[in-house]
Amino acid sequence: xxxxxxxxxxxxxxxxxxxxxxxxxxxxxxxxxxxxxxxxxxxxxxxxxxxxxxxxxxxxxxxxxxxxxxxxxxxxxxxxxxxxxxxxxxxxxxxxxxxxxxxxxxxxxxxxxxxxxxxxxxxxxxxxxxxxxxxxxxxxxxxxxxxxxxxxxxxxxxxxxxxxxxxxxxxxxxxxxxxxxxxxxxxxxxxxxxxxxxxxxxxxxxxxxxxxxxxxxxxxxxxxxxxxxxxxxxxxxxxxxxxxxxxxxxxxxxxxxxxxxxxxxxxxxxxxxxxxxxxxxxxxxxxxxxxxxxxxxxxxxxxxxxxxxxxxxxxxxxxxxxxxxxxxxxxxxxxxxxxxxxxxxxxxxxxxxxxxxxxxxxxxxxxxxxxxxxxxxxxxxxxxxxxxxxxxxxxxxxxxxxxxxxxxxxxxxxxxxxxxxxxxxxxxxxxxxxxxxxxxxxxxxxxxxxxxxxxxxxxxxxxxxxxxxxxxxxxxxxxxxxxxxxxxxxxxxxxxxxxxxxxxxxxxxxxxxxxxxxxxxxxxxxxxxxxxxxxxxxxxxxxxxxxxxxxxxxxxxxx
Amino acid sequence: xxxxxxxxxxxxxxxxxxxxxxxxxxxxxxxxxxxxxxxxxxxxxxxxxxxxxxxxxxxxxxxxxxxxxxxxxxxxxxxxxxxxxxxxxxxxxxxxxxxxxxxxxxxxxxxxxxxxxxxxxxxxxxxxxxxxxxxxxxxxxxxxxxxxxxxxxxxxxxxxxxxxxxxxxxxxxxxxxxxxxxxxxxxxxx
Numbered sequence: 001x002x003x004x005x006x007x008x009x010x011x012x013x014x015x016x017x018x019x020x021x022x023x024x025x026x027x028x029x030x031x032x033x034x035x036x037x038x039x040x041x042x043x044x045x046x047x048x049x050x051x052x053x054x055x056x057x058x059x060x061x062x063x064x065x066x067x068x069x070x071x072x073x074x075x076x077x078x079x080x081x082x083x084x085x086x087x088x089x090x091x092x093x094x095x096x097x098x099x100x101x102x103x104x105x106x107x108x109x110x111x112x113x114x115x116x117x118x119x120x121x122x123x124x125x126x127x128x129x130x131x132x133x134x135x136x137x138x139x140x141x142x143x144x145x146x147x148x149x150x151x152x153x154x155x156x157x158x159x160x161x162x163x164x165x166x167x168x169x170x171x172x173x174x175x176x177x178x179x180x181x182x183x184x185x186x187x188x189x190x191x192x193x194x195x196x197x198x199x200x201x202x203x204x205x206x207x208x209x210x211x212x213x214x215x216x217x218x219x220x221x222x223x224x225x226x227x228x229x230x231x232x233x234x235x236x237x238x239x240x241x242x243x244x245x246x247x248x249x250x251x252x253x254x255x256x257x258x259x260x261x262x263x264x265x266x267x268x269x270x271x272x273x274x275x276x277x278x279x280x281x282x283x284x285x286x287x288x289x290x291x292x293x294x295x296x297x298x299x300x301x302x303x304x305x306x307x308x309x310x311x312x313x314x315x316x317x318x319x320x321x322x323x324x325x326x327x328x329x330x331x332x333x334x335x336x337x338x339x340x341x342x343x344x345x346x347x348x349x350x351x352x353x354x355x356x357x358x359x360x361x362x363x364x365x366x367x368x369x370x371x372x373x374x375x376x377x378x379x380x381x382x383x384x385x386x387x388x389x390x391x392x393x394x395x396x397x398x399x400x401x402x403x404x405x406x407x408x409x410x411x412x413x414x415x416x417x418x419x420x421x422x423x424x425x426x427x428x429x430x431x432x433x434x435x436x437x438x439x440x441x442x443x444x445x446x447x448x449x450x451x452x453x454x455x456x457x458x459x460x461x462x463x464x465x466x467x468x469x470x471x472x473x474x475x476x477x478x479x480x481x482x483x484x485x486x487x488x489x490x491x492x493x494x495x496x497x498x499x500x501x502x503x504x505x506x507x508x509x510x511x512x513x514x515x516x517x518x519x520x521x522x523x524x525x526x527x528x529x530x531x532x533x534x535x536x537x538x539x540x541x542x543x544x545x546x547x548x549x550x551x552x553x554x555x556x557x558x559x
Numbered sequence: 560x561x562x563x564x565x566x567x568x569x570x571x572x573x574x575x576x577x578x579x580x581x582x583x584x585x586x587x588x589x590x591x592x593x594x595x596x597x598x599x600x601x602x603x604x605x606x607x608x609x610x611x612x613x614x615x616x617x618x619x620x621x622x623x624x625x626x627x628x629x630x631x632x633x634x635x636x637x638x639x640x641x642x643x644x645x646x647x648x649x650x651x652x653x654x655x656x657x658x659x660x661x662x663x664x665x666x667x668x669x670x671x672x673x674x675x676x677x678x679x680x681x682x683x684x685x686x687x688x689x690x691x692x693x694x695x696x697x698x699x700x701x702x703x704x705x706x707x708x709x710x711x712x713x714x715x716x717x718x719x720x721x722x723x724x725x726x727x728x729x730x731x732x733x734x735x736x737x738x739x740x741x742x743x744x745x746x747x748x749x
Contacts, residue, residue, distance in 0.1 A: 052719065052730070053749075059634075059717035063641040182737030222732040349741035352732035353748075387747060388716045388726070396686045397708075398679055399620040405716070406622065406725045408747040 002289070006032040006253070008550070009275055009290040011260045011305065014111025016523040016539045017296035018242030019154065023547035024294070025251040029554075032288055033246075034258040034277060036297075037107035040086075040114070042239035046229030048082040056081050075102050076488060078115075083227045086115055092438035100485035101446035103300065103492070109256060110238040111298065112490070114229050118208040118236065118355070119380065120160045121533035122151050122171045126366070131529050134374050137328060137423040138499040140528045141509035144171070150541035157245075158236040158540065159214045161356075162206030170361040170533070176212045178204045179356050183348045184383035184411050189358070191472040200363045200468070205356040205380065208236035208537075216244060224353035235355075257281045259439065263293055263318055263519055265310035271518045278439055292518045292550050296543065299524030300329075300429055303495040304444055306506075307431050310516070319496055319506040319513045319521075326430055328423035328497055329448040330530040332489035335482040336458055338465035339414025340474035342383060349385065349408060357382035360415065360468075362532055364460060373456040374422065377532050379465060381415025413474060417461035420532040422453055423494050427486070448486040458484075491535050493524035511546040517553075520546045592645065598652045599640050606632040608655060608671060613711040615678040623725040626715045634714035635707070647701060654703020661685060722749040 007029035010020045021033045039045070048056065062070075062079045073079045073087045088105035095103060106112045125144035132139040148171070155174040163178035181189060181204050189202035209220035210233075217233035217240055226235050233240035246252040259278045264287065266273045274289035295302040303326055309318035319325045360379035364371050386409030395401040427448035435443045450458075462479045469477045486492075499505020502514035507526050513519040522543040524535060531538075601609075610632035619625035639651045658681075662670040665684070666677045673681070682704075689704040696702070715721045722728040726749035 052722070054717055054719045054722060057637055058642055059713060061638070061642050061713075064644055065641075180735055180737040185737070222735045223730070346743075347741050349739050349745070350735070350737055350748075351739050352729075352735035354735040354737075385747070388712065396690070397616050397683055399618050402617040402625070402715075402725070403620050403622050405712075406746050407744065408741070 004287060005274075005289040006030045007290060007554075008032070008292045008294065009034065009288055010294045010296060011275065011302070012036075012111060012296035012298065012523065013109050013113075013238055013243075013254070014106075014296065014298060014523070015113045015116065015238065015536050016543045017111065017294070018113060018238035018246070019540050019543040020294040020296050020520075020522060020547055021252055022242040022246040023544050024551070025246040025249040027547070027551045028249075029251060029551065031246070031252050032290065033252060033254045034260055034275070034288075035109050035111075035254065035256045036259040036280065037109065037256065039256050040109040040229075040239070042233070042243070043229070043231045046231055047085075049225060049228040049231050072102055073104065075485075076104070078104060080227070082225075083115065086227075093443075094435065094437060095443045096432040096435055096445035098445055098447040099449045101448060102485045102488040103446070104487070104490045105298070109254070110243070113237040114239060115227055116237075116536060117490075117534060118226065119359070119534040120155075120158070120162075120206050120208050120537040121359075121361075121378075122173055123147070123531050123533060123535075123538050124169045124171050126169045127529065127531040127533075130375065130531075131423070136374070136529070137425075138497070138501070138504045138528060141498050141500045141505075146509075147538070147541050147545065150545040151537065153544055154537065154540040157214075158208050158241060158537075159210045159212075159217070160206055160208055160236075160537070161211040161220075163204055165201060165203055167201060167361055169366060173206070175206070176210060179207070179209075179211060179354055180204065181358060182350050182354075182383055184342050184345055184413060185358050188383070188413060188469075188472040188474075192360075192468055195468075195471045196363075199367075199369070200360065202358050202360050205359045207356045209355055210234055217241070220355070222352035222354060224355040226355050258286075259441075260297065260305055261285070261308060261441065263295075263305060263309040263516070265313065265318060265516060267313065270516065272516055278441075280439065283439070291554060292520070294543075294546070294550075295519065295521045295525075296523045299492045299495055299527075300444060302521050302523055302525045303429060304431070306496060306513070306521075308442075314515070318516055318519070321515055322499075322502060322504055322506055324425070324497060324504060325506050326495050327425050327428045328494040329427045329429055329446075329486065329492065330421045330423055330494040330527065331486050332418040332491045332530060332532060332534075333421055333450055333454050333458065333484040334416050334418050334489055335484050336461050336480065337379065337381070337414060337416035338462060338469055338477055338479045339381075339412060340469050340477035342411035342413055343473070343475055345411050354382075358415070364464070371457075371460060373453045373460075375420035375453070375457070375532065377417045377419035377457060377461050379415040379417050381413065383411055383413035385409055385411050413469065415465055417465065418489065418491075418532050418534070419454060419457050419461055420530050421450065421486075423497065423529060424448075424451060427451075429495055446486065450484060450486070454484075491524070491530070493527035493530055493535060496521050496525040497528045498526050499528060510549040511542060512549075518550075520550060522546045595645060595649060595652070599648060601636045605655060606636060608632070608659075609635050609707070611671060611678065612658065612682070612707050613714065615675070615682050616708055616711045617715050618675070624720050626711055629715050629718035629720040631711055631714040631718070634718070635710040638710055638714070639706075643706075647706065650700055650703050651706050654706065657703060658685070658707075716749070 013035040162175040220234035307317040362376040364376040388405040432445035496506040610627040613626035613631035617626040689702040728749040
């Protein structure tokens with residue numbers, strides 16, 4: 001094979017990129033995986049994961065210097081001493097906020113696959129039909145039956161623990177044994193069932209933590225320190241799962257520090273011939289050639305690459321002929337919910353740290369339930385006993401105060417909602433040509449916000465949880481709403497949507513760019529609607545499905 | 560425990576937001592900054608002072624060693640230097656003098672010369688004062704004692720002694736059980 005030439009190029013090494021590489025390699029293609037950040041090796045580079053918590057000089061808090069260096073990350077809850085190296089250098093990689101937008105980025109091997117929340121839910125036929133039924137945006141070009149076998153495929157490999165529930169709008173999957181609800185959660189689940197029958201469910205979260213052995217990996221050890229990297233390989237990440245599988249084939253080449261500047265488009269063949277890479281260490285430019293390109297650089301960055309590609313033909317970039325490239329930004333809005341105090345259970349406690357909680361699947365706008373807004377939301381939460389930071393009645397200082405704090409406090413329970421955001425054409429990202437990053441490249445400008453449908457939904461997101469907790473006998477129920485800037489849900493998607501018509505969508509039903517069929521986009525950018533379920537599992541399934549298609553197309557050409 | 564839960568809990572306990580939890584810019588002149596930097600280099604005696612303050616808040620009991628054994632004074636120094644913004648750093652440093660002055664006023668002795676009972680009486684009074692202050696302060700500056708107390712709690716319970724002796728620690732639990740018996744007096748999981 002010619003130097004710098006491969007069968008396939010995968011841009012990005014996160015959840016989608018890892019899947020693309022594994023599937024392509026296992027089908028016998030020679031694959032180049034490009035990662036814009038540096039290496040982050042499984043186990044060896046998990047610096048804090050086997051250290052003791054008290055070895056951290058600031059015991060998990062970040063420093064004033066880090067707060068200045070990572071202002072975006074400090075807007076939320078993700079700034080923690082042990083994981084700061086994992087977040088993007090915000091000085092080197094700025095972006096413009098025409099409207100507030102919280103963009104959580106990890107530019108290193110594995111992308112956000114070592115920093116994800118691991119909650120894994122299937123979309124249902126209801127979700128794939130939603131746009132068509134509501135007359136919103138465009139229809140999904142696929143239905144549940146198209147993706148179901150691919151959900152099976154990725155779940156079996158990734159290892160998703162969960163319970164079989166037979167809920168039509170939250171399909172069951174190929175689950176490892178479920179984790180356990182704790183004693184309080186079990187009783188609250190019973191009370192919710194008693195009140196709402198089959199209309200509402202409180203179930204254990206479905207999570208990509210192993211509750212049974214998968215070859216080459218260990219079971220989840222219930223340390224709840226996933227974000228530091230799991231030395232046991234106890235949860236799905238590129239490092240623990242897809243990368244070793246791809247490497248095993250002998251077909252994978254990984255190139256770090258490789259920022260893809262554009263897809264190289266060949267006017268004559270109307271296909272991509274490869275990609276142009278800026279080496280972020282030596283600032284040299286390289287070209288790599290391939291028969292097929294998978295863009296898995298994260299929803300907004302895959303779109304950024306398309307903006308910068310084939311601009312001599314389409315000034316707004318490859319895939320822009322529809323007028324939809326960069327539009328329809330979605331996320332899940334949250335930071336809203338309710339919590340309260342649980343009476344009793346003083347003689348009950350837990351063992352181990354469960355990196356998971358309960359899930360209450362969507363129940364609004366389903367069946368006879370009708371609201372004054374479209375779509376819905378689910379809840380994620382947990383019950384636990386209070387720790388040493390609580391108030392102790394009558395004690396503020398001294399030995400009795402200290403001894404009281406060494407025992408667990410009362411049980412509390414709370415949940416936050418994750419709501420669907422509709423795809424709005426005017427929620428968009430574009431290039432800010434005035435502003436450049438460290439390498440002189442134009443940065444993204446974010447221009448997206450919650451609109452009336454989401455704001456109406458937020459009232460219910462708060463009130464319904466409050467009502468359910470009250471029905472379950474929870475006392476002192478508090479609600480909160482900390483507002484939601486787009487992106488804060490870390491589920492950004494939609495900027496190169498799939499559709500049935502090249503005039504109104506960027507990708508076809510196989511995730512191919514309509515205008516350049518050997519370029520596939522299989523990360524969050526491809527989403528036509530957002531559902532309210534955590535979306536990574538869907539990206540995995542769509543990626544595996546797209547690879548299967550790409551390889552069969554290549555075979556047709558070769559035969 | 561998740562960090563955000565922790566911050567919320569500490570905030571609740573001390574009646575306000577967690578100091579150092581928010582970043583903001585300061586307008587210090589450079590000579591003032593240099594002066595502050597010098598004052599932030601705490602002497603061994605000042606660290607002993609902080610250890611004793613912390614040990615009054617969380618003393619050794621029959622059940623576990625206190626804050627001094629967990630080297631909370633040194634921990635406070637690191638945190639104030641690295642994680643506090645300049646205005647709070649100043650309040651913290653001035654606070655040691657204020658506390659010393661308050662002790663002299665109440666007991667006619669410096670804090671380090673006072674007995675354990677005298678220290679407890681003093682800090683019990685200041686604890687009350689700081690809590691009341693925090694509840695109505697709004698945007699006013701933080702109370703120095705709130706800083707001492709927050710850092711004492713964090714420093715103690717996140718120390719090795721805190722994890723292993725005050726609380727129960729299991730680095731690799733290996734499983735989860737959601738319903739196990741608990742008897743009054745059993746320690747909480749770290």
